[in-house]
Amino acid sequence: MSASNFLLVGLGSEVAIPPDIAEHLALRSARAEPQTARADQALALELSGIDLSFGGVVALKDVDLAVRHGEIRAIIGPNGAGKSSLINVISGVYRPDRGHVAIDGTAYRPVPTQKLAKLGVARTFQNLALFKGLSVLDNVAAGRAYAGRANFLSQIIGLPGARREQTDARERARSIIDFLHLTPYLDRLAGTLPYGLQKRVELARALAAEPRILLLDEPMAGMTATEKNELADYVRLARDEYAITVVLIEHDVGVVMGLSDRIAVLDYGRKIADGTPQEIASDQRVIDAYLGVPPENEGGEGI
Amino acid sequence: MSAVTADLAPPFSLPRHAGTLGVLAVAYLVVPFIGSSYLFEAILLPFLALSLAGVGLNILTGYAGQVSLGSAAFMAVGAFAAYNFNLRVEGLPLVASIVLAGLSAAAVGLVFGLPSLRLRGFYLAVSTLAAQFFVQWALTKFSWFSNNSASGVIDAPPLSLAGLSFEGPVGRYLFALTVVAGLTFLAYRLVSSQTGRNFIAVRDNETAARIIGVPVLRTKLLAFAISSFIIGVAGVLWAFAYLRTVEPAGFNLDRSFQILFIVIIGGLASIRGAFFGAALIVVFPLVLSRLGSFLLGDVFDSGVLDMTQRIVIGALIILFLILEPDGLVALWDRLKSRITAAFRRA
Known part of the structure; x- marks a missing residue:
């Protein structure tokens, strides 16, 4: 059995739905052509030569990342590989020591x-x-807070402009809530919802902004296998419905393999591989660094 | 269709705000006719002024999550500004003096709110103490503020609104009630607006608020300004309607703590909470002194009363923080829903 096959089988058994993954792989190959055509256009997001360190600890070292319009781009890596740091650099929470982030062709350092x-x-x-x-x-x-223009006085008095903003925001929120099947919880306080639903509410809040680029920092952490697949479906649906580009950090390689178009692998702050799920799955460095060396009992005998 | 909605609605449901309107109706139409002068002077006037101050602090601390120990300072700024505008600007209507006083307090609040851009929680609370000490010092040091009065104590001008004059305890009560009701309504509109939700967003998660595009710095300063405006007007009521004198000593750190306790005991992030808390803080010492002298007779003098009051209030705050962090409002709501449920079962 080749390393790539081992990886796919191993991952499939992890979430217990190999057919599902196979289906996504098929879908992805069907989409392959329009993507190559789009690659000529400017990238949705481009990171070049990002260095980031905290004191003496190097979190990211010379990381490049290109994200095409409309793709689901995953970033994976072991704990402490710098995945969240990367998202924080993209969203401007951290200022990189070197390198810049280009959003739709405009370079920033740091991102405002x-x-x-x-x-x-x-x-x-x-x-x-x-x-x-x-x-x-x-x-x-x-x-929708960023779209608000009405000042507090016009909101208190209830001037037409302020009212319109409020209605627009609520309408948009309702349609997203409906889309993510959160309608039964509309009036609940967010803090009182179970964890999985809170994660989904956060996704809804991000989508309400009508973003072109959506960054998801471990959206499936702490979820059950069913919840993970459910959320993966929502992410895919959201991408198709709202035509957005998704950058996703995830621990669960199984879900990532099925969901993403391309995957970047980080280890100790460096990017060690970048490519389609198949390429990643067969990359020896990834297998060694992230998944460990295949055990002797490949087929599962003797467990 | 209508039958369905009627079935779903609870049998005792009243239109929204019916309770509030009922309370207002009683306050305007019943209380002025049956209340004694003692009720107005000793209970209702301080209650109204402190409630308004509580509403103001609740916007800052309860909704926007910025702790402040300088409330009494902003009350003092309001009271002295209103006095000086009234004294020094010929023919300025009292309402205009009050609005200008509020704006002065808002400006001072804005300045002392600047540290909130860098400090949080406990450290911010300590920095707002600066407002408390600075304002009291400035008002005592520069006798211009008290019109060079030898004692530093000055009489409040007569109250009038749109040609009507409000004299005597009932008049001053109606004046304070109108101001408090008006500002509380505006505060309610504010906290249920987008700005109010921005306050809560900044309180609950500042980083997330910044990422989704809430102007965090502007929102914090706005909370300081609006809160100080309301507290400043509360200071005007305290001095003009309740005490009838204006002196810096009345606005000391104890008063700041008192307002903070009102907000904590009443319920953070609740407009009603300020009224519950103020009622408790005002009525409680009176009840305690009656009860004390009834049970213990002469032993229970003013010194003992003062001590007992501090001990019991302190214990109450600890109890509330542990058992009911959402304050009297939460207790009230639970009681109400239990009564409604009992009625429905009957």
């Missing part, structure tokens, strides 16, 4: 966090970052 939503970038957080004291509807509507 306050203007991020206006630039068409929305993100979720690894550890939930919902507003616990607001209802699900208000949390999702908050995703």
Whole structure:
């Protein structure tokens, strides 16, 4: 059995749905052609030569990453490989020591966090970052905060402009909530929802901003296999429905293999591989660094 | 269709805000006719002023999550600004003095809110102490503020609104009630607007708020300004309607703590909470002194009363923080829903 086959089988058994993954692989090859055509256009997101260190600890070293329009781009790697640091650099939470981030062809260093939503970038957080004291509807509507122009006085008085903004935000929020099947929880306080739903509310809040680029920091962390597949479906649906580019960090390689168009692998702050799921799955360095060396009992005998 | 909605609605459901309107109706139409002068002077006037201050601090601390120990300073700025505008600008209507006083307090609040851009929580609370000490010092040091009065204590001008004059306890009560009701309504509109939700977003998760495009710095400063405006007007009511004198000593650190306790006991991030908390803080010492002298007679003098009051309030705050962090409002809501449920079962 080749290394690549081993990897796919091993991953399939991890989430227990190999047919599903096979289906996605088939889908991806069907999509391959339009993507090559789009590669000529400017990239949605481009990182070049990113260095980031905290004191003496090097978090990222000379990382390049190109994300095409409309693709689902995964970043994987072992714990502490620098995945979240990379997302934080893209969203401007961290300022890189070197290198720059280009969003739709415009280079930034650092990315202006306050203007991020206006630039068409929305993100979720690894550890939930919902507003616990607001209802699900208000949390999702908050995703439209960047579009608000009315000042507080016109909001208090209820001038037409302020009202229109509020209705627009709520309508948009409702349609996203509907899309992610969160309608039954509309008026619940976000902090009172179970973990998996909170993750989905966060995705809804990010989508409410109508982003062109969506950054997801471990959106499936702590979920059951079923919840993970469910969320993967939502991410794919959202990409198709709203025509967005998705950059995704994930621990669960199985889900990533099925979901993403291309995968970058980080290890100790360096990018060690970049390519389609098949390429990644057969890359010896990835297998060694991230998945370990294949055990003796390949077929599972003797376990 | 209508039958379906009628079935779904609880049998005792009243239109929204019916409770609030009921309370207002009683406050305007019943209380002025049956209340004694003691009720107005000792209970309702301080209650109204402190409630408004509580509403103001709740916007800053409860909604926007910025702790402040300088509330009394902003009350003092409001009171002295209103006095000086009234004294020094010929023919300025009292309402205009009050609005200008609020704006002065907002400006001072904005300045002392600047540290909030870099400091959080405990450290911010300590920096707002600066407002408390600075304002009290400035008002005592520069006698211009108290019109060079030898004692530093000055009389408040008579209250009038749009040609009507509000004299006597009932008049001052109606004046304070109108101001408090108006500002509370505006505060309610604010906290249920996008700006109010931005406050909560900044409180609950500042990084996430910044990422989704909430202007965090502007939002924090706005919270300081609006909160100080309301507290400043509360200071005007405290001095003009309740005490009828204006002196810096009344706006000391104890008062700041008192307002913070009102917000904590009443319920953070709740407009009603400020009224519950203020009611408790105002009524409680009176009840305690009655009860004390009834049970213990002469032993229970003012010194003992003062000590007992501090001990019991302190214990209450600890109890609330542990058992009911959401304050009296949460207790009230639970009681109400239990009664409604009991009625429905009956």
